[in-house]
Amino acid sequence: MKAQNISIIGLGRLGASIGLAVKQSSQNLTIIGHDRQQDVARIAQASLGAVDKLETHARSLVARADILVLAVPISELEPLLSVIGDAIQAHTLILDFSSLKQPGLTWAAKYLAQGHYVGASPVLAATWLSDGRTELEAASADLFKDSIFCLMPSPKADPQAVETAVSFGSLLGAVPYFVDPLEYDSLVQGLEAVPGLLAAAMYRAITQSPGWRDMLRFAGLPFAQTTQPLSAGPDVAYQALNNKIATLRWLDALIEEMKSLRQLVNAGETEMLSSIFTDLHLERQRWLAERSKNEWAEVPASEIQGNTIGSQFLGAFGDLEFFIGFRNGLLKCAQFLARFFADGAGAIADGAHVDLLTTFRK
Numbered sequence: 001m002k003a004q005n006i007s008i009i010g011l012g013r014l015g016a017s018i019g020l021a022v023k024q025s026s027q028n029l030t031i032i033g034h035d036r037q038q039d040v041a042r043i044a045q046a047s048l049g050a051v052d053k054l055e056t057h058a059r060s061l062v063a064r065a066d067i068l069v070l071a072v073p074i075s076e077l078e079p080l081l082s083v084i085g086d087a088i089q090a091h092t093l094i095l096d097f098s099s100l101k102q103p104g105l106t107w108a109a110k111y112l113a114q115g116h117y118v119g120a121s122p123v124l125a126a127t128w129l130s131d132g133r134t135e136l137e138a139a140s141a142d143l144f145k146d147s148i149f150c151l152m153p154s155p156k157a158d159p160q161a162v163e164t165a166v167s168f169g170s171l172l173g174a175v176p177y178f179v180d181p182l183e184y185d186s187l188v189q190g191l192e193a194v195p196g197l198l199a200a201a202m203y204r205a206i207t208q209s210p211g212w213r214d215m216l217r218f219a220g221l222p223f224a225q226t227t228q229p230l231s232a233g234p235d236v237a238y239q240a241l242n243n244k245i246a247t248l249r250w251l252d253a254l255i256e257e258m259k260s261l262r263q264l265v266n267a268g269e270t271e272m273l274s275s276i277f278t279d280l281h282l283e284r285q286r287w288l289a290e291r292s293k294n295e296w297a298e299v300p301a302s303e304i305q306g307n308t309i310g311s312q313f314l315g316a317f318g319d320l321e322f323f324i325g326f327r328n329g330l331l332k333c334a335q336f337l338a339r340f341f342a343d344g345a346g347a348i349a350d351g352a353h354v355d356l357l358t359t360f361r362k
Contacts, residue, residue: 017140077096143172
C-alpha cells in the first residue's frame with residue numbers, strides 16, 4: 001500500500017518545518033494539518049505553505065492518516081492519545097516528536113488500539129543552533145538537514161513500519177540513529193531540562209532585583225538566548241520531574257560549577273577566569289564543528305538517499321538486514337550510557353569533566 005497522505009497534529013515551528021521538508025521533497029503526498037489554535041493553523045497553511053489542507057477535528061484527521069506526525073508538547077500528548085487512540089487505522093505509522101520518549105511509549109500502549117508507534121526526535125541542524133528563534137515564522141525545511149534522526153520504536157511496531165520511519169527521516173535530511181528510550185530521556189535531563197531550570201533561575205533572579213525593569217529594557221542577545229528554554233513552558237517541568245534523580249544530579253553538578261566560578265570571581269582571579277573561558281570557547285567551537293560534520297551517526301547518509309516513502313508504505317527498503325544494522329547503534333548508545341551513569345555523572349558531581357562526544361564515538 002502506498003502512502004497517500006501525511007497528517008500533522010501540532011503546527012508550531014516543529015510541525016510546520018516537517019511539513020515544509022516533505023513538500024520540498026519529490027514525494028507526491030498530501031499533507032493535512034491540525035492545531036488546536038486555529039490562527040496557528042491558518043499561518044502554517046496560508047503564510048508558510050507547510051500543509052495542503054487543514055482539519056479542525058483531530059479524530060477526523062487521524063482516521064484517514066497513512067503517516068501521523070504528533071508534534072505536540074509532552075504535556076499535551078497523553079490527553080491527545082486518549083482522544084484519537086481508537087480512531088487510528090491499522091496500517092498507520094505514528095511518529096511521536098514530543099520531548100520525552102518513555103512516557104509516550106507507555107501512553108501509546110495504553111491508548112492506541114492499532115497502528116505502529118515510533119518515538120522520533122530530529123536533532124536541530126548545526127546551522128540553526130545559534131538562531132534562537134522558536135516561533136512558527138522561523139519554520140524551515142532545512143531545520144534538521146545534515147543532522148541525526150533519533151528513533152525509538154515500540155516493540156509492537158512492524159519492522160517495515162520502522163523502515164518507513166527511517167525513510168521519513170531522510171526526507172528531513174537527517175541520518176537515522178536508534179536509541180533506547182529510557183537512555184534518551186536520561187540524556188534529555190541534562191540537555192533540555194537543566195537549561196530550562198537554569199533559564200528559570202536566571203529570569204527570576206533578574207526580575208526580583210530592584211532595578212529589573214531597567215535591566216530588561218537593555219537586555220540583549222545573551223539574556224535572550226539564556227532564557228530561551230522558557231519558551232517550552234510546562235514541558236520543562238515534565239522533563240525535570242520525569243527522572244528526578246538524574247535532574248538533581250545535574251543540578252548538583254551545576255551548583256558546584258557556579259560555586260567554583262564564584263570563588264574565582266571573589267578572589268579576583270583574572271588569569272584563571274580568562275583561561276577557563278578561553279578553553280571553554282575552544283571546546284564549544286570544536287563541538288559545533290563536530291555537529292556540522294555529523295560524523296557520529298552509525299550509518300552514512302548516502303546509504304539512505306534515493307529511497308522513497310511513497311514507493312512502498314510500511315517498508316521503503318524491503319530488507320530487514322538494513323534495519324538490523326541500524327539497531328547496532330542502540331548497543332553502542334547503551335554501552336556509553338551504562339558507563340556514564342555508573343561513573344561519568346558521579347565524576348561530574350565531583351568536579352571532573354566527561355567529554356560526551358568523544359565517549360559516544362568510541
